[in-house]
Amino acid sequence: MQDMAADSQAPGSAAVRVSGLTKSFDARRPWSEVWRHPFDSESVKALTDVSLEIAPGEFFGLLGPNGAGKTTLFKILATLVTPDSGEVTIGGHDVVRGAAEVRRLMTPVIADERSLRWRLSAFENVRLFAVLYGLSKDEVDRRSHEVLSFVGLQDTGEKMVGQFSSGMKQRVMIARALLPRPQILLLDEPTRGLDPISARELRTFLRDVVCGQQGCTVLLATHSSEEAFELCDRVGVMNKGRLLLAGPTADLVAEYADDRYRVFTTMPEHAAIGRAAPAGTVARVGAADRDGWTEVEFRVAGGPPQAAEVLKALVAAGVEVSRFERETLTLADLIERVMQRAGVSRRA
Amino acid sequence: MRKIFALIRASWLHVLSYRLQMVFTIGSLLLGVVPLYLISQALQPMMASSVKGEGGQYFAFLIVGLLTYAFIATAAGALHASLAKEISTGGLEALLSTPTSLPVLMAGMIGQAFTHTAFRALILLVASWALGAQLVWSAMLVSLGILTLVIIAYTAIGIMAASLVLAFKTTGPLPSLILGFSALLGGVYYPTTSIPSWLQPFAEWVPLTYGLRPLRQTLLQGATLQTIGTDVAILTGFTVVLMGVSLVAFSAALQYAKKKGTLAQY
Numbered sequence: 001m002q003d004m005a006a007d008s009q010a011p012g013s014a015a016v017r018v019s020g021l022t023k024s025f026d027a028r029r030p031w032s033e034v035w036r037h038p039f040d041s042e043s044v045k046a047l048t049d050v051s052l053e054i055a056p057g058e059f060f061g062l063l064g065p066n067g068a069g070k071t072t073l074f075k076i077l078a079t080l081v082t083p084d085s086g087e088v089t090i091g092g093h094d095v096v097r098g099a100a101e102v103r104r105l106m107t108p109v110i111a112d113e114r115s116l117r118w119r120l121s122a123f124e125n126v127r128l129f130a131v132l133y134g135l136s137k138d139e140v141d142r143r144s145h146e147v148l149s150f151v152g153l154q155d156t157g158e159k160m161v162g163q164f165s166s167g168m169k170q171r172v173m174i175a176r177a178l179l180p181r182p183q184i185l186l187l188d189e190p191t192r193g194l195d196p197i198s199a200r201e202l203r204t205f206l207r208d209v210v211c212g213q214q215g216c217t218v219l220l221a222t223h224s225s226e227e228a229f230e231l232c233d234r235v236g237v238m239n240k241g242r243l244l245l246a247g248p249t250a251d252l253v254a255e256y257a258d259d260r261y262r263v264f265t266t267m268p269e270h271a272a273i274g275r276a277a278p279a280g281t282v283a284r285v286g287a288a289d290r291d292g293w294t295e296v297e298f299r300v301a302g303g304p305p306q307a308a309e310v311l312k313a314l315v316a317a318g319v320e321v322s323r324f325e326r327e328t329l330t331l332a333d334l335i336e337r338v339m340q341r342a343g344v345s346r347r348a
Numbered sequence: 349m350r351k352i353f354a355l356i357r358a359s360w361l362h363v364l365s366y367r368l369q370m371v372f373t374i375g376s377l378l379l380g381v382v383p384l385y386l387i388s389q390a391l392q393p394m395m396a397s398s399v400k401g402e403g404g405q406y407f408a409f410l411i412v413g414l415l416t417y418a419f420i421a422t423a424a425g426a427l428h429a430s431l432a433k434e435i436s437t438g439g440l441e442a443l444l445s446t447p448t449s450l451p452v453l454m455a456g457m458i459g460q461a462f463t464h465t466a467f468r469a470l471i472l473l474v475a476s477w478a479l480g481a482q483l484v485w486s487a488m489l490v491s492l493g494i495l496t497l498v499i500i501a502y503t504a505i506g507i508m509a510a511s512l513v514l515a516f517k518t519t520g521p522l523p524s525l526i527l528g529f530s531a532l533l534g535g536v537y538y539p540t541t542s543i544p545s546w547l548q549p550f551a552e553w554v555p556l557t558y559g560l561r562p563l564r565q566t567l568l569q570g571a572t573l574q575t576i577g578t579d580v581a582i583l584t585g586f587t588v589v590l591m592g593v594s595l596v597a598f599s600a601a602l603q604y605a606k607k608k609g610t611l612a613q614y
Contacts, residue, residue: 025609080441082606103447112438117358119365124358131354132446
């Protein structure tokens with residue numbers, strides 16, 4: 001695991017390079033304040049000195065609580081917001097000076113589903129953008145059908161998008177973004193609103209086809225553990241406009257997954273449980289369920305070998321154990337622990 | 349051009365999806381021309397001398413005024429209305445994320461409104477002709493040229509209003525004031541010569557004044573380019589200046605909105 005300065009040294013030429021990016025917005029003041037001091041202004045820092053490099057073909061996840069600055073970063077990358085300072089390049093093109101080139105390389109899925117034309121069919125929605133993305137006359141219809149079939153909407157016919165479910169609308173937006181075969185794809189919570197099966201299909205499609213076969217670089221802002229841990233080669237954690245940490249997903253998971261184990265027993269008060277303390281710490285004792293099995297949470301330093309010793313000791317002491325398992329790291333755990341280590345709180 | 353047509357096509361598909369509304373629009377247009385005809389016939393004896401220099405027939409005078417006003421209302425109002433809608437739905441961000449230039453997007457956004465107005469104007473013109481409006485069809489090409497100049501001049505005002513929407517999320521009174529003054533002083537319902545003398549100097553600052561007068565002179569009495577040259581030259585001047593100012597204003601407003609991060613806020 002590396003801190004940000006070290007992480008910014010990504011190998012090869014970067015698809016996305018962000019260096020010292022800072023952005024502030026005007027804070028909205030109450031009328032009484034505006035009346036008293038009409039020419040004053042207050043600003044809120046949305047991004048502070050963010051530096052990041054993403055290699056071509058990489059699947060990068062951006063994690064963080066609401067208001068962390070993920071969307072602002074995405075909008076700057078999509079050329080929709082101008083940075084205050086710092087440098088941002090996409091495929092070597094500056095997002096301010098070379099905005100037109102950037103738009104040829106990258107498509108964002110950051111807009112609201114209302115950005116679709118609700119009185120039009122999925123095909124007509126996608127077809128419009130096929131033309132706007134500059135696809136040739138021969139290619140427009142063929143490619144529109146193709147991307148709709150990628151997201152499983154090829155049979156929706158003349159049905160108006162307004163009659164679609166939220167998940168279907170989300171899929172239309174993804175299809176729209178895939179039209180120009182972008183080199184870089186920005187996805188802001190792409191599986192939001194999708195049912196679990198569709199979400200899994202989309203993840204597989206993004207991983208295998210978009211990133212795998214087409215070699216597309218994907219930046220993903222997500223609150224989903226599956227997306228972060230299954231899809232992303234690397235993830236970055238943001239909070240209050242700062243990028244706290246970035247690194248390979250597997251390394252982050254290994255480092256931030258505490259060695260927490262859960263044991264289900266009928267004897268939570270057994271002395272052996274307390275004796276386990278030298279090897280680990282009893283972190284929490286849950287309530288007994290209907291059959292009398294109680295969940296006890298251990299923090300076991302030393303990894304699986306030490307955990308095996310704890311289990312052996314419990315069984316040898318005659319403690320009844322029905323389950324003994326390592327807790328999986330959730331996205332919330334990861335973000336929280338990264339923030340704790342960085343010494344920042346979630347609240348402003 | 350393909351991109352403009354694609355945007356216009358999508359907007360038309362949207363409008364046509366409200367099928368009954370489309371039928372009502374055409375029906376009310378055809379029915380509306382009859383009372384106009386009857387009122388103008390009743391006013392003909394009173395208006396004959398005033399409109400003598402612009403065709404002499406008050407019904408045709410009124411129709412040309414109303415048609416042109418419909419176009420300038422579209423020119424001054426369509427872009428900011430369309431932009432406000434796209435901003436509030438997030439559509440503008442999606443459009444701006446494509447490699448499409450801003451002038452093309454703007455043309456596409458207002459294209460449907462203009463083709464709709466043109467379609468309505470054509471129906472109204474043919475219906476008026478059927479009711480006896482005397483038009484010089486051979487002067488149609490020159491008339492269209494003058495109408496285009498008027499439309500561009502007012503499109504510039506529409507672009508200024510759109511700039512205000514981008515930057516401050518409101519047009520303020522700009523389009524309604526300009527359209528109001530244009531209707532009042534530009535000669536839509538009566539010739540500018542009928543305006544009280546103290547108001548005449550104000551009428552000289554209304555672009556419509558220099559559009560409607562030559563338009564009527566060509567379309568209703570077949571005037572040559574020489575006769576209308578001065579008006580057309582002044583109108584061209586208005587158009588060039590207004591368009592230049594509006595494009596600078598729009599570009600500045602877009603930069604401002606990107607800096608403030610308010611492109612998708614309404």
